Amino acid sequence: MVTAKVISIGDEILIGQIVNTNASYINDKLFSIGVQVKKVVTIGDNREDLIHELHDSMQNYDITLITGGLGPTHDDITKPILVEFFNDELVLDEEVLKKVRSIFESRNVLMPETNVGQAMKPSRSKVIWNDNGTAPGIYMEEEGRVFIAMPGVPFEMKAMMENSVLSLLKAKFLQNQEYVLKNKTLLTTGIGESFLFESIGNLDELLKGQKMAFLPSPYGVRLRIDVKTPSTEEADSEISRIEKELYSKVGEYIYGENDDLLEKTVGDLLRNKGLTLATAESCTGGFISQRITDISGSSEYFKGGVISYSNEAKENLINVNKDTLMKYGAVSSETAVEMAVGVRKLMKAEVGISATGIAGPTGATETKPVGLTYIAISIGDKVYSKELFLGDNRHRNRIRAAQAALNMLRKELLLV
Amino acid sequence: MVTAKVISIGDEILIGQIVNTNASYINDKLFSIGVQVKKVVTIGDNREDLIHELHDSMQNYDITLITGGLGPTHDDITKPILVEFFNDELVLDEEVLKKVRSIFESRNVLMPETNVGQAMKPSRSKVIWNDNGTAPGIYMEEEGRVFIAMPGVPFEMKAMMENSVLSLLKAKFLQNQEYVLKNKTLLTTGIGESFLFESIGNLDELLKGQKMAFLPSPYGVRLRIDVKTPSTEEADSEISRIEKELYSKVGEYIYGENDDLLEKTVGDLLRNKGLTLATAESCTGGFISQRITDISGSSEYFKGGVISYSNEAKENLINVNKDTLMKYGAVSSETAVEMAVGVRKLMKAEVGISATGIAGPTGATETKPVGLTYIAISIGDKVYSKELFLGDNRHRNRIRAAQAALNMLRKELLLV
Numbered sequence: 001m002v003t004a005k006v007i008s009i010g011d012e013i014l015i016g017q018i019v020n021t022n023a024s025y026i027n028d029k030l031f032s033i034g035v036q037v038k039k040v041v042t043i044g045d046n047r048e049d050l051i052h053e054l055h056d057s058m059q060n061y062d063i064t065l066i067t068g069g070l071g072p073t074h075d076d077i078t079k080p081i082l083v084e085f086f087n088d089e090l091v092l093d094e095e096v097l098k099k100v101r102s103i104f105e106s107r108n109v110l111m112p113e114t115n116v117g118q119a120m121k122p123s124r125s126k127v128i129w130n131d132n133g134t135a136p137g138i139y140m141e142e143e144g145r146v147f148i149a150m151p152g153v154p155f156e157m158k159a160m161m162e163n164s165v166l167s168l169l170k171a172k173f174l175q176n177q178e179y180v181l182k183n184k185t186l187l188t189t190g191i192g193e194s195f196l197f198e199s200i201g202n203l204d205e206l207l208k209g210q211k212m213a214f215l216p217s218p219y220g221v222r223l224r225i226d227v228k229t230p231s232t233e234e235a236d237s238e239i240s241r242i243e244k245e246l247y248s249k250v251g252e253y254i255y256g257e258n259d260d261l262l263e264k265t266v267g268d269l270l271r272n273k274g275l276t277l278a279t280a281e282s283c284t285g286g287f288i289s290q291r292i293t294d295i296s297g298s299s300e301y302f303k304g305g306v307i308s309y310s311n312e313a314k315e316n317l318i319n320v321n322k323d324t325l326m327k328y329g330a331v332s333s334e335t336a337v338e339m340a341v342g343v344r345k346l347m348k349a350e351v352g353i354s355a356t357g358i359a360g361p362t363g364a365t366e367t368k369p370v371g372l373t374y375i376a377i378s379i380g381d382k383v384y385s386k387e388l389f390l391g392d393n394r395h396r397n398r399i400r401a402a403q404a405a406l407n408m409l410r411k412e413l414l415l416v
Numbered sequence: 417m418v419t420a421k422v423i424s425i426g427d428e429i430l431i432g433q434i435v436n437t438n439a440s441y442i443n444d445k446l447f448s449i450g451v452q453v454k455k456v457v458t459i460g461d462n463r464e465d466l467i468h469e470l471h472d473s474m475q476n477y478d479i480t481l482i483t484g485g486l487g488p489t490h491d492d493i494t495k496p497i498l499v500e501f502f503n504d505e506l507v508l509d510e511e512v513l514k515k516v517r518s519i520f521e522s523r524n525v526l527m528p529e530t531n532v533g534q535a536m537k538p539s540r541s542k543v544i545w546n547d548n549g550t551a552p553g554i555y556m557e558e559e560g561r562v563f564i565a566m567p568g569v570p571f572e573m574k575a576m577m578e579n580s581v582l583s584l585l586k587a588k589f590l591q592n593q594e595y596v597l598k599n600k601t602l603l604t605t606g607i608g609e610s611f612l613f614e615s616i617g618n619l620d621e622l623l624k625g626q627k628m629a630f631l632p633s634p635y636g637v638r639l640r641i642d643v644k645t646p647s648t649e650e651a652d653s654e655i656s657r658i659e660k661e662l663y664s665k666v667g668e669y670i671y672g673e674n675d676d677l678l679e680k681t682v683g684d685l686l687r688n689k690g691l692t693l694a695t696a697e698s699c700t701g702g703f704i705s706q707r708i709t710d711i712s713g714s715s716e717y718f719k720g721g722v723i724s725y726s727n728e729a730k731e732n733l734i735n736v737n738k739d740t741l742m743k744y745g746a747v748s749s750e751t752a753v754e755m756a757v758g759v760r761k762l763m764k765a766e767v768g769i770s771a772t773g774i775a776g777p778t779g780a781t782e783t784k785p786v787g788l789t790y791i792a793i794s795i796g797d798k799v800y801s802k803e804l805f806l807g808d809n810r811h812r813n814r815i816r817a818a819q820a821a822l823n824m825l826r827k828e829l830l831l832v
C-alpha cells in the first residue's frame with residue numbers, strides 16, 4: 001500500500017490558535033484515492049524540526065505532503081529547507097513571476113519586491129500552479145519518494161489538491177494497483193445521526209465487508225460508502241448495491257451525493273423549469289439568499305429577497321397582515337405563509353420562500369421554544385408551511401433553518 | 417523552556433473523518449501555562465508507530481501527552497505499549513475498579529468483563545481520575561520525562577486536563593519559572609499580507625527579539641504578537657510597545673483584537689449610539705445582513721434588508737433611478753449610493769449600507785473587471801461610496817465585500 005505522511009507547519013496550530021483542518025482535508029482526499037496516511041505531524045516554523053521530519057520521510061513514507069511556510073514573509077521556511085536538505089539550489093521561474101506580477105496588475109497595484117521570492121523554486125522541482133494566490137506549490141521526487149509543498153491557506157491548498165496533486169500522485173503511484181478503492185457519499189439532511197443509524201438497521205448485512213462512515217455536521221449527516229474490490233466493475237456494483245439499499249431505507253432524507261451543493265441543485269431546478277425565486281427571511285437573516293447567490297449565474301432565476309427582521313418590515317414591505325402578527329405572532333405558520341406569498345408578489349417571482357423562527361438564545365416564550373421555526377413556500381396556487389424544532393444553538397439553528405428551507409424547495413421543485 | 421509533544425492516536429483522524437480538535441485544545445492549554453508544544457503527531461492504532469514516538473519523546477521532550485487508545489475495545493493500545501516500553505507491569509487498581517463498577521450500577525446495568533481491564537494500570541504510574549467516563553488517565557515519570565495518557569473522547573479529556581493534568585504539570589515543571597509567555601492578536605482587513613509586511617517595515621527593530629506571525633484569511637490578516645519576558649509587567653509592556661507601533665504604522669487597517677467579531681463590534685456601536693441599520697445587497701446576496709443577524713440581540717438595531725439582485729428590484733423596491741442604472745450601470749458608485757439611500761428610507765433606518773459588484777466569474781465588461789465592487793453608506797446628511805478591486809474568485813469576493821462593508825460601517829460609526 002502506498003503510504004503518506006502529512007506535515008503541517010505553523011506556530012498558530014501548536015499554540016492552539018487554529019485547528020488543523022488542512023490535515024483532515026488532505027487525509028480524506030488521500031484516503032479516497034487509496035493512499036494510506038500513516039502519520040500527521042505539526043511542527044513550528046523551525047529549521048531543525050522540519051529537517052528531522054524530512055529525514056524520517058525519506059526513510060519511511062512514499063509521499064510527504066507539506067502545508068504552510070510558503071508565503072512571502074519572514075517565517076516561511078519550507079522552500080529554503082527543501083533546497084538545503086536535497087542539496088539543490090533556487091532558480092527563478094519566469095512563468096511564475098509573470099503570473100504573480102499579473103495578479104498584482106489586475107488589482108491595479110505594483111507588486112512588492114518580497115513577492116519575487118515566490119517565483120523562485122528548487123531547480124529539480126516542478127511548480128504546482130496556484131489558482132487562488134501568489135505562492136505556487138512545489139513537487140520534488142528524490143530516490144522514489146515524492147515531496148509536495150503547498151501553502152497553508154486552506155482554499156489555495158484545496159484548489160491545488162484537486163487540480164494537480166491528486167492526479168500527479170495517481171499517475172506516479174496508483175497505475176498498477178491490484179485492487180480498486182472507490183467511494184461515494186450520500187448527503188442527508190433533516191435527520192440526526194442516531195436516528196439515521198437506527199433507520200438503516202443492521203450494518204454488517206448492508207455492508208458485507210465494505211465500509212461506511214457517518215459524518216455529521218449542522219448541514220446534515222453525510223454517509224460515505226468506501227469499497228475495496230479486485231475490479232472497477234465490482235466496486236461500482238458494490239457501491240450501487242449499498243446505495244440502493246440506503247435509498248430504500250432513508251431515501252427521503254437524501255438530497256444529493258458527493259460534492260453536490262443544495263443551493264446549486266435548487267438553482268438548476270429553477271433554471272430548468274424556467275421559474276424565478278424570491279426569499280423572505282427573518283431568523284435566517286439572509287442565509288438562504290446568500291447561499292442561493294453563492295452560485296454563479298443565480299441572477300438568471302433569483303429575483304431578490306427581503307430580510308424582514310422587524311415586524312414593521314414584515315407589514316410594510318411584504319404585506320404581512322397586522323392582525324396575523326398580533327394574533328399568531330411573528331413566529332407562526334400563518335406569518336410564514338404570508339411572508340412567502342408577499343415576497344413572491346413584491347418581487348414578481350414564480351416561487352416565494354420564507355423562514356421565521358426563534359434563533360435564540362433569547363426570544364423564547366412559554367409556548368414557543370428556542371429553535372421553533374416555520375418555513376413556507378408559495379408556488380402556483382399552492383402555499384404551505386412546515387414546522388421545525390431545531391435546537392438551542394443560535395448559529396446552528398440558522399444553518400439548519402436555511403438548509404431545511406432549501407431542501408423543502410428542492411422537493412417542491414421536483415414535483416413541478 | 418519546558419517542551420511538549422502531543423500524540424493523538426486514532427485511525428479516524430488519519431482517514432480524514434474527524435478533525436483533531438483535541439490537539440488544538442491541549443495546545444492552547446499548555447501554551448497558557450507556559451509549556452511550548454513543539455510537535456503534534458497523529459498516528460494509527462499501531463504498536464510500532466507508538467513505540468517509535470515514545471523513543472522520540474524520551475530523547476526530545478519534557479512532556480508527552482497522549483490521547484486516544486484507552487477505551488475498553490480491542491484497538492486500545494496505549495496502556496500495554498507503555499508497559500512494554502517502560503519495562504513495567506500491569507496491576508489492578510482497586511479504587512478504580514470500584515468506581516467503574518459503581519458507574520455501571522448507577523446506570524442499572526452489569527459491568528461487562530472487558531471493563532475490568534480499565535482498572536489495570538502500569539505499576540509505576542499514577543491514576544488520573546476521569547469524572548466523565550470509565551477509562552482513567554495515566555501519569556508516568558521516567559528519567560525526568562513525564563508521560564500522560566488520556567482518553568480520546570473530548571469531554572473526558574478536557575475535564576482531566578482542567579481538573580488534574582495542568583496542575584500536575586505546573587507542580588512538576590513550572591514552580592520556579594523564570595519567564596512569562598503572553599500573546600495578543602490584532603485583526604486587520606483591507607490589506608494583503610505582503611503589503612502589510614512592507615508597511616510594518618523592519619521586523620527585527622519592531623520585535624526586539626519577540627515574535628509575530630502573519631495569519632491570512634479571506635477576512636483579513638491577523639497579526640499575532642508573542643512575547644516571552646521575565647515578568648508579567650514586562651510582558652504587558654512589550655506587547656503594548658509593539659501594539660502601539662503597529663497601530664501607528666497600519667492602524668487604519670486594524671479593526672479589532674483577539675476574538676473580536678466585526679459584526680459584533682458594528683452591532684455594539686449601533687446600539688450604543690442608538691442607531692438602526694438597513695442593508696441593500698446585490699453582489700453580497702445577503703452576506704452582510706446574515707453576519708449582522710448572527711449576533712444575538714441584533715433585532716434591537718437591525719431593521720432589515722433587501723437583496724436587490726435584479727435591476728427591477730433595485731428600481732421598484734429601493735427606488736434606484738432607471739436613468740442611473742442605464743447611464744452608469746448596476747455596478748457603479750452612483751447605483752450604490754442610491755441603494756443605500758433608498759433602503760434606509762424604505763426601512764426607516766438611521767443608517768443605510770449597500771454593496772454592488774461583479775462577483776464573477778462571469779459579468780465582466782471591458783471597463784468593469786470581475787471583483788469591481790462599490791460599497792455605499794448613507795447616514796445623517798451624508799452619503800458616500802468606496803470603490804474596491806477584490807480579485808477574481810466569486811466566493812472570496814463576496815466574503816471580502818461583506819467584510820469591507822462592515823469595516824467601512826465600523827469606521828463611520830466611530831465618527832458619529
